[in-house]
Amino acid sequence: MDETTRMPRTGSPFPPTRASVVQGVRSDDPETRKRAYTTLVESYWRPVYTYVRLQWRRDAEQAQDLTQEFLARVVEKEFLGTYEPGRSRLRTFVRTCLDRLVQNADRDARRLKRGGGFEIRSLDFGSVEGELSRLDPPDPNQGEAFFEREWIRGFFGSVVEELRLECEESGKQIHFQLFERYDLEEAGATYESLARDFELSSNDVTNRLAYARRTFRRIALERLRTLTGDEAEFRAEARTLLGVDVS
Amino acid sequence: MRWLSDRTVERLRAAGSEIDLTHTRYRLIEPIGRGGMGTVYLVEDPALDRRVALKVLDLPDAGGELTARLIQEARVLARLEHPGIVPVHDVGELEDGRVFYTMKFVRGDRLDRWVRSGVSLRQRLVVFRRLCEAVAFAHAQRVLHRDLKPQNIMVGAFGEVLVMDWGVAKILRNLDEEPTLRMTPEASPESLSARSPGASPQTRHGTVLGTPGYMPPEQARGESAQLDERADVYALGAVLAFLLGGRAAAEMGARSASKPRWGRGVPRALRAVAEMAMRAEPAERYRGADELAAEVDRFLEGRPVMAHPESILLRAGRFLWKHRIAVILLLVYAIVRALVLLAERP
Ligand SMILES: Nc1ncnc2c1ncn2[C@@H]1O[C@H](COP(=O)(O)OP(=O)(O)O)[C@@H](O)[C@H]1O
Numbered sequence: 001m002d003e004t005t006r007m008p009r010t011g012s013p014f015p016p017t018r019a020s021v022v023q024g025v026r027s028d029d030p031e032t033r034k035r036a037y038t039t040l041v042e043s044y045w046r047p048v049y050t051y052v053r054l055q056w057r058r059d060a061e062q063a064q065d066l067t068q069e070f071l072a073r074v075v076e077k078e079f080l081g082t083y084e085p086g087r088s089r090l091r092t093f094v095r096t097c098l099d100r101l102v103q104n105a106d107r108d109a110r111r112l113k114r115g116g117g118f119e120i121r122s123l124d125f126g127s128v129e130g131e132l133s134r135l136d137p138p139d140p141n142q143g144e145a146f147f148e149r150e151w152i153r154g155f156f157g158s159v160v161e162e163l164r165l166e167c168e169e170s171g172k173q174i175h176f177q178l179f180e181r182y183d184l185e186e187a188g189a190t191y192e193s194l195a196r197d198f199e200l201s202s203n204d205v206t207n208r209l210a211y212a213r214r215t216f217r218r219i220a221l222e223r224l225r226t227l228t229g230d231e232a233e234f235r236a237e238a239r240t241l242l243g244v245d246v247s
Numbered sequence: 248m249r250w251l252s253d254r255t256v257e258r259l260r261a262a263g264s265e266i267d268l269t270h271t272r273y274r275l276i277e278p279i280g281r282g283g284m285g286t287v288y289l290v291e292d293p294a295l296d297r298r299v300a301l302k303v304l305d306l307p308d309a310g311g312e313l314t315a316r317l318i319q320e321a322r323v324l325a326r327l328e329h330p331g332i333v334p335v336h337d338v339g340e341l342e343d344g345r346v347f348y349t350m351k352f353v354r355g356d357r358l359d360r361w362v363r364s365g366v367s368l369r370q371r372l373v374v375f376r377r378l379c380e381a382v383a384f385a386h387a388q389r390v391l392h393r394d395l396k397p398q399n400i401m402v403g404a405f406g407e408v409l410v411m412d413w414g415v416a417k418i419l420r421n422l423d424e425e426p427t428l429r430m431t432p433e434a435s436p437e438s439l440s441a442r443s444p445g446a447s448p449q450t451r452h453g454t455v456l457g458t459p460g461y462m463p464p465e466q467a468r469g470e471s472a473q474l475d476e477r478a479d480v481y482a483l484g485a486v487l488a489f490l491l492g493g494r495a496a497a498e499m500g501a502r503s504a505s506k507p508r509w510g511r512g513v514p515r516a517l518r519a520v521a522e523m524a525m526r527a528e529p530a531e532r533y534r535g536a537d538e539l540a541a542e543v544d545r546f547l548e549g550r551p552v553m554a555h556p557e558s559i560l561l562r563a564g565r566f567l568w569k570h571r572i573a574v575i576l577l578l579v580y581a582i583v584r585a586l587v588l589l590a591e592r593p
Binding site: 127131134149152153156157158159160161183184186206207210213214216217218220221235238239241242243 | 248249250251252253254255256258259260262263264265267269281286305306307342343
């Protein structure tokens with residue numbers, strides 16, 4: 001048999017899966033809880049802000065306050081307590097809560113509170129502001145789709161970031177740069193042009209790109225698992241985000 | 248963190264979904280189908296200069312259950328060497344740990360699409376007959392398919408039939424001989440069912456074990472230990488009903504164990520055959536796919552079927568129709584004789 005056809009290993013070749021944030025926030029271990037909150041805030045603050053700005057048409061200052069307020073609620077223990085995995089996607093649950101918050105804030109214009117026991121890192125709203133003009137104005141009736149699109153954008157953004165860090169830590173900067181040129185930049189490099197620019201053989205380009213993409217996929221799936229409520233949602237989301245389209 | 252444009256997001260999505268065939272002998276051509284647990288790709292095998300189909304799980308499978316099922320499917324296929332069953336070539340593993348197997352790339356139409364291309368009743372029955380043969384062969388090898396339905400059957404350009412998707416097949420215990428198929432503990436069908444004790448055959452990771460309308464009542468009730476060949480016979484009956492009535496019959500099948508509602512122009516004998524195969528009580532069905540095939544043969548040869556004993560009158564009618572040329576010749580002869588007699592009379 002040729003060496004390229006490896007037989008499936010028995011047992012699981014995968015590292016233990018990172019737990020879902022839904023379990024994380026209910027954990028008794030403060031470290032686990034904190035990690036879960038950080039993940040939630042990291043992956044939600046941008047779409048939340050963008051959504052409040054464009055879908056709810058709030059000005060920058062209002063949107064910042066609402067976002068901070070919302071995130072402060074999210075990191076409260078009770079927030080995810082009412083979430084039942086299996087009933088809806090976590091993302092949909094979050095958006096529904098956000099809608100309610102914005103509506104209520106309209107009605108009673110309460111004093112907004114911040115903090116909620118966890119420190120929310122200073123969020124760089126300015127950077128998001130700069131990108132808003134690039135977005136198509138959302139359809140008022142398509143809130144869910146808009147929120148989803150922005151969430152996915154943020155999600156892939158953070159996966160790319162983690163990929164970059166991981167490549168740097170393992171001395172694979174070139175792998176990441178190839179990925180950046182080939183998969184991130186719109187100009188669309190070819191394998192040949194990359195081989196020329198990086199003075200690599202085209203075989204090297206192929207292998208390094210394959211490595212970067214594989215790692216990208218792995219990180220994406222790991223993150224997705226933490227950001228979904230249960231196995232079924234994870235699989236459904238993985239299909240939406242990384243599934244192939246078969247016509 | 249960088250901001251990604253819509254186009255970049257799409258590119259990343261594509262990059263993330265592409266399977267990585269590095270370190271396998273295959274080269275990706277394109278995805279061709281998606282099923283409950285995985286995706287099927289058309290790939291090239293440069294060593295043999297041919298195209299094959301590669302089936303792989305969509306996601307790494309931490310629990311190992313889907314992996315076991317895929318391996319089991321490949322092994323079942325390896326055991327079933329028959330022109331009506333898609334041949335498997337190879338099992339392997341991708342860099343990310345996902346297991347795949349390759350098989351013959353089938354050029355053809357799925358049965359549900361094929362039937363819409365205006366094929367005659369006779370062609371349908373011939374195809375159905377071949378399907379029964381393949382299933383009967385599997386049964387002889389002690390393998391139940393358990394998910395026969397038009398979507399899992401391919402028809403080639405020459406009317407050849409290929410039964411696909413053996414992912415939920417069950418290997419029956421052989422009482423008199425050592426099992427020829429030795430499985431690793433986690434790939435054995437026993438341990439698979441042991442993982443969900445008493446579970447109804449419904450969704451596991453979104454995969455349905457059996458399909459409403461095509462699975463018999465005993466399978467729908469989750470009596471997986473008791474299933475035997477007659478479970479597949481039921482599904483074959485539903486496929487026959489589908490072939491006889493096209494789309495409407497599939498909907499009819501959804502109300503399982505109720506009698507099919509037939510369109511017009513379906514021969515009574517064939518209705519009776521499908522209904523007999525689909526009896527709620529396994530003991531009242533045909534005992535095997537070969538019996539069902541024999542019935543279809545009888546119909547094709549113009550003989551009465553067991554499921555529909557005919558009255559003397561019908562039988563006489565059928566006899567006359569079958570021998571219509573001789574009958575017409577006889578009649579013509581008699582008339583001519585009579586005319587001659589009349590003419591000869593002074
Ligand atoms: N060997 C093959 N040749 C051509 N197409 C195939 C082959 N195997 C599967 N397909 C296509 O891929 C689809 C999904 O495959 P299937 O085995 O049914 O997946 P699953 O077991 O996950 O449901 C099928 O409907 C069929 O169209």
